[in-house]
Amino acid sequence: MAEFNLHVRIDKNEETDPMAVYGPYADDSEDVTVEETDEIDADSDSDVLTPTEFLEVEGIETFADIYTDLVDDPRVVHLSLRGPTAERFPIPVQHHALQQIGDPTLYEFHALDGQVTLVIAESELELNQVHQEVPDGALG
Known part of the structure; x- marks a missing residue:
């Protein structure tokens, strides 16, 4: 298990090798590894x-x-x-919508810039709660 997972869908017109996208991050840090799974649904x-x-x-x-x-x-x-080995579940939320979160003590917050904060849930249940409380336009 890992603390976080990141999975990309790639524009085939821009790149066809996922390692070209992932490689620099895994090569530069011992905190990042590239894993493989068959649990990811292909894009149509x-x-x-x-x-x-x-x-x-x-x-x-x-x-x-x-x-x-x-x-x-x-x-x-x-x-x-989200991913198959994630232990924590982040969701980007616009700063103005953070007040919509009913119980902020359930989450960790990490500001990315002056407009977006990652709200980090410890379970998928908590993540779903954020999705229910925060308007769609302020997510992601």
């Missing part, structure tokens, strides 16, 4: 590559740095913050 869009590989990440700082890089990467069509 023929222009999108859904790799079986994903990142296991230890530490919120490392996770936040990788997330910030990948969310702006033109090769990345979609970035999933």
Whole structure:
């Protein structure tokens, strides 16, 4: 098990090798490894590559740095913050919507910038609670 998981869906017009996206992070840190699973559903869009590989990440700082890089990467069509070995579940929330969270003591918070904070749930149940309390437009 890993603290966090990151999984990308890649624009085939930009990149076809998932290791070109994942490799720099796994090569630069002992807190990041590339793992593989068959539990990831393929995307039905023929222009999108859904790799079986994903990142296991230890530490919120490392996770936040990788997330910030990948969310702006033109090769990345979609970035999933859940995975088969994750122990914790982050969700990006706009700062203005943080007040919608009913019991903030259940979560850890990590500001990414002046507009978005990662809300980190310890269980999928807590993660689902954030999804219910925070408006869709303020998530992700």
